[in-house]
Amino acid sequence: MFNPSRLTLARERRGWTKLVLAEKTGLTARSISNFENQLDFSPSDETLQLLAETLRFPVSFFLADTLDQPTSDTASFRAMKSMSAARQHSVLAMGAFGFALDKWIDIQFEQPTADVPLMPSELPDVAALSLRHHWGLGEQPIKNVLKLLEAKGIRIYSLGNQPREVSAYALWHDGVPFVFLNYTKSAEHIRFALAHELAHLVLHRDIDPNDADARQIEREADRFASAFLMPHRDILAHAMRTPSRATLIQAKKRWGVSVTALAYRLHQLEFITDWHYRNLCIEMSKKGDRTHEPAGLPHETSSRLEKVFSALREDRISRAQIAENLHIFPSDLDELLFGLVPTVWQGEASVSSPSRAHLRVVK
Known part of the structure; x- marks a missing residue:
């Protein structure tokens, strides 16, 4: 059965308004609105095929269950106010696909449980030092921030190839901490962004964004990140x-x-x-150091996702099959993994999916 929320999600992922989708399909904006709001009959098979081809999603995407999706009230955005509404919707929609992929991985593998204590009443510098002690880091430099956060149960996914205005956002979903990153930036910027988003997870989980001072929250996150990375x-x-x-x-x-x-x-x-x-x-x-980092470091990659997809590849589960399970095309799966697992698809094969017992547990 046609799921109207999926049409809205697909449109927002592409960064299109209803009017833009109408123009691209030759349908009326009112028809698009009716489909999304269930104010009219569901689209015919022919119309659904047209929508699917235009939005670059399989038809099955629009027939699947509703996906959970981050909102601007639950996701911590850097430079949120500088982003257009269309851009905000697009990056939030990426979060919905990240939730779906992570849920699928959870069925196949045992992932690290979250060890991210909440410290809403602590000053940023104190919270950063306390978290370091909680994780047994002392005051030495952190060699790999991404690997550390993953080991503590934080799920990290890419936002794909985004413009500079998009940096990262973090949120808790069903008790699991998530971070979505713009991986096109320098390695140094990404390490700091991870620490900045970690601050939001630790300090700002229960803050109502409508009542909060956004600039103060960002200053606190920056101060936490500085203290966390440079004790x-x-x-x-x-x-x-x-x-x-x-x-x-x-x-x-x-x-x-x-x-x-x-x-x-x-x-x-x-x-x-x-x-x-x-x-x-x-x-x-x-x-030009603010836009081109001198003596740049190599980018950190995801150990968690590399282990997951290497195991799937060895069990002859292909990239196309994983995407099919999520009712998306491989290109959208690639966006979620952009930069995080650069060589995972080499030598893939396409066969039937084995049972959980045949898959390796991520440790």
Whole structure:
């Protein structure tokens, strides 16, 4: 049976308004609205085929059960207000596909349980240090942030090939923490974004976005991320006074952060003066460091997803079959995995799906 919520989801995933979909299909905007709001008969088979082809989804997508979807009230957005409504809807729709894929993986594998304590009343710096101690990290640099968060039960998926205005968002769904990332940015930016979204998961789970100061929440998340990635004592032991841009570029490698993030942390901890920080910012801006990270690090990839899809590949479950189970095309599956599992589809085969007992458990 036709599911109207699926039509809305498909349209929003493509970033189209009802009017745009109407123009692309030759239908009227009123017909699209009626289909989505169940104010008319369901589309005929011919019309449904037209909608499916235009939106680039299998017909079966529109006949499946309703998917859970993040909302702007539950997802933590960076630069939310700068995004168009269409862009917001599109990235939120990616969350619905991420939930669906993760639910499918849960059926096949045992995934790590969440170990993400809530600290809503803690100051950001204190919460970052407390979480480090809870996870047994001490105050040493974190070699791989993505792998660490996955090991603690945080599900991380890609937002595909998005413009710079889209960074990341995080939310809790059915007791499971999720982060969705724009993986087109630098490795340093992604590490900081992961720590920033971790802050939202730890500090801001129960905050009502309609009553909250969005700028204050973002400042808290940035402060948490800085303290989490660059602990005070380790900075004290290894950072230099009055550093130049060149020395910062060398020093940033220890903490895996951007040169601008390291300069900000040094200023925050009063290792450098306002005057020195301002001059560093001017020089970094002239050199283009905010858009092109100097001496960039390699991107971190997902151990969890690589293990899952390597096991599926060895059991001869193909990319096309996984997409078929989710009622999407492989291209949309690829978007969810963009950058996270770069070589997973090599040598895939397409056969019948085995039972859970034949699949390996992710450890």
